[in-house]
Amino acid sequence: MEYAVQGTLDELGTPLEQITFVVFDLETTGVSAGEHAITEIGAVKVRGGEVLGEFGTLVDPGSPIPPFISVLTGITDAMVVAAPKIESVLPSFLEFAEGATLVAHNAGFDMSFIKAACAALGYPPPAHPVVDTVVLARRLLTRDEAPNCKLSTLARIFSRTEPCHRALADAQATVDVLHALLERAGSFGVHTLEELKGFVRAPTAEQRRKRHLADGVPSGPGVYVFEDDRGDPLYVGKSTNLRNRVRSYFTAAETRPRIREMVGLAERIRTITCATPLEAEVRELRLIGSAKPRYNRRSRFPEKMVWLKLTDEPFPRLSVVREVRDDGAAYLGPFGGVRAAEDARAALHETIPLRQCTERITPRAGRPACALAGIGRCGAPCEGRQSVEEYGLHVTAARRAMELDSAEVFSAIEARMERLSLDQRYEEAAADRDRLASYVRTCARMQRLRALTSLPQMVAAAPVTGGAWEIHVVRHGRLASAGVMPRGAHPTPFVDALVATAETVVPGPGPVPAASAEETECVLRWLEGPGVRLVQVEGDWSLPIGGAGRLKARIDRAYQAREPHRPRDGRPLR
Template sequence: MPDPLPPRVPTDRGARAAAASAQAVVAGVGTHLAPGLQVGFDDLGTPLHEVTFVVVDLETTGGSAAECGITEIGAVKVRGGQVLGEFATLVDPGEPVPPQIQVLTGITTAMLVGAPRIEEVLPAFLEFARGCVLVAHNAPFDVGFLTAAARRTGHPWPGFPVVDTVRLARRVVTRDEAPNHRLATLAALFHASVVPEHRALGDAQATVDVLHALLARLAPLGVTHLEDLATAADPVPADVRRKRTLADGLPHAPGVYLFRGPRDEVLYVGTSTTSLRTRVRTYFTAGEKRGRMTEMVRLATRVDAVVCATPLEARVRELRLITEHSPRYNRRSRFPERMPWVRLTVEPFPRLSVVRQVRDEPGAAWIGPFPSTGAATLAVEALHAAFPVRQCTRRLPAVAPAGASACVLAEVGRCGAPCTGGQDLASYATVVDGMRAAMTGDPWPVVSAHARRITALAAQHRYEEATTVRDRLQAYLRGAARTQRIGPLARTPELVAAAPVEGGGWELVVVRHGRLAATARVDRRTDPRPVVEALRASAEHVAAPGAPAPACHPEETDLVLAWLDRPGVRLVHAPDGWASPVRGAQSVSDVAAAVTTAVLLATRTDDDDVPAGDVARPVTVAGPVLRGRSA
């Protein structure tokens, strides 16, 4: 089954947030510009936060700089995200304002009576902008009028470096985000503080917000200094553009695409939920801004496509192909066998261990899988903090041998010392049963133990230790929540579900032991019941795994669970039912976050030299909450 592209993260920013972000991301080491120094693109090593920009906008009587005049100039001087000054004036163009321009801008001929002529205004503007970089939206228009006015009035044009926000926007704003790159569209996209309405100062203020947002997007692409802006809007390299023929012949259908290299190796696997041809073509345009993707395209010799029935099939097939081929340019998880689990062992005196493989072992309990051994270790520490089970690794006999000595954990009350006979099988089993319940169901014993510990540490202003305790709780909740979501589906031999499709019809899926076994789509005129029976009959046979591990990559089950949790999804066939624990780790994670955050913030004083944001970062669990369902 096919592949999806890594989800595009939403990039809309508030104008003020964008300005602050721009100021932060471009901060660096460079030489300070002396006042009045003419800045040029050849001046290397000037961080953008040290550059003074003058963002300018004009209103005119028409579109031709040779035949029309300027009616209004608005400009804003900014540096490092801060506004340094503004310049605004009406200008008498020496001719009537055409009616259509009056309707567009609201500037009438009567409003310009008594306004200064351009001969008086231009010197003041040039002084205002001296030593700065000019910025304009569709800069050739505004700069063209200004240079034409300078020629007519006999003023030398200083040769300002010019930045065009339209060209920058074409580099970093895709058609998926905005239908065009007009100022009003970009201002709305970035939530500018001023709505552009074809008045010079207001449009310039909106352009400032757009500029800051664009600089924030360009920073991860290496555009952090003034000289970087000279090439920020470069066209697509010729060798990359020539590869666009690789998309020819691909279908206009959802599915998975595979870029292959000169030795037929798979370089990259991606997905499209609408049109494979359209998606692949974006790799050969200016819309593709990832350097590693450009490198991949240069190596590619062909693109293979696999058409899929549904978007879920495409995403699952992508994951399987990535796991199978381990493409060098994909960054998704490729090695499910390396994802660790936390296991409660089966022996007279059980203990916790971190393992790589789940076995169907009666009496064992599991949480995971975890993204790393470090995360699994944190979860083990969280459970040990709540339940005093032994932490030694050797297997203990049911009866302690004579002369055995206890470890230091027994001396401090963290272990009942079953190794020396200090705790018998029955009393130890009581502790283990509580731990097993916290791993498979209700996590409140672990949450409450950590909340008490965080409260005590915060009261003593020991915030770094409190943060460590919080991180342990977070790792445990994530692992337990994932197990409690994946486990029930991994134990389900077969589940058939249907999701409504916009415009009518259904997406149908057959899931066996957490693995997508079959999928299809029916239109509104087709009875889905025969299709369901056909899918069940032809679906992939899936052997029962060692639950709670699913019969596939855990991320595949995550994709299936996310699909099942969509609004409107109906269970068509689930003989054994399917549900997650009502009071499981997922259900209490938000409460745990609120408790730890509230405790830390309530006890922290303004004199504490610890960043509150670092101490009180909320405990979160990835993925949506699954509601229990039955057929």
């Protein structure tokens, strides 16, 4: 005889309305928990939808706050000079959070700093359960509801509190996001903390039903294409091991709502095996650009890239264009959108007094000057105050700043940002920061691209497991051929055969004359990898000595303080 056994409360789990959540956020001096420090902690304690308490304090990091970080957060050295150090703040925060479940937006970033502080001060690492609202949002929200899972995006949907670069305000916004997501999870039968953890990890019924689509997928590098019942591509991806990657789409490891939706529509998976991982990466980009699958977010519209053009006329100006022509003009780009190009143009105009009017001007033009001439921002060639030769000095400076040396523009705008920050005009300083970032990042990118695309041909090799070698032929920045030379093979005939069968590449105009910028960047990443050997190089592979790469590193460090590493979404600038 079998007897029914009543489950214990432990087996049923802890109801979410009985859970005490401590929702917290940090401001820091950088992205690395091992190298940078906390400047502010904000936390809100809630249970059953009711706020039980708040915790907020600035923290003296023990070192100067970088100017870019001050612009991002509004926290300056003067604000933290009298603040307590982390030695005093951490015990208070841990006491505030005792017995609670910790919640953060992109919790991995914030928890890494808390754990690093605990380790440095001799405290055991926090053993609290952790809920990440980013992961929860990806599981519960569709792309139509939220285009991304940034805190600023979710707060606009679910909260009356706008994230404003300060820890407590951002924690308050995250509380509203958490409550909205928990309410949404309830409709899926999630009512306990244990069910919430399992829900985030569990595959959907549709994922389980479609597992057979992964049968027969080969191992090794290549590209996979999810197709619907009509054979139209839904999603294109690449992997160094096709079998393992495709199988992961039908497991709990795949939590992205839009991808789970895509799996439900897929009827077959087509695979394309490739010789090397780099070839797979390039083929993926080309397929996405040509087929434009609706579930791919990136790389779908390479033709929508825009450029900043220094026009070829007697009195050149900076113009945002969508096409690179063989017309003698100087180009900077590509930019992901018009706004980024306009930001870079504003950065150049801030330093170099080029005209900003759109009319074509000739040396004999005679029109009244605009207001920019009155404030010294333009030499008024339209009124004949500048000759072609005099104006040409500014044109030369602009071309140099676009192609060779970004230091003058960087120094001028950085000095202006520091003045604005001292005057507490943070919004204006932030606008200058974004303009400078757009300009410097694009200059650095273009200089790296141009260094490779100027080479008619490069052959390079990298060692792989078992003594084999990956060999790639690159022409004008485009991958023209790929192969794996087995161990013990003679390299000369193998390389000669690979070069002889490589794609013929006829370059066009501009810095990326034969491939998309993304493809050339893929090739560059591979070339800069460990163990790569240059076999043949036609031309000189070099960067300008005053190039923007060193300046880009400074800007990236500042932005990464607010954008911890995370696939694709990134952390928002809060």
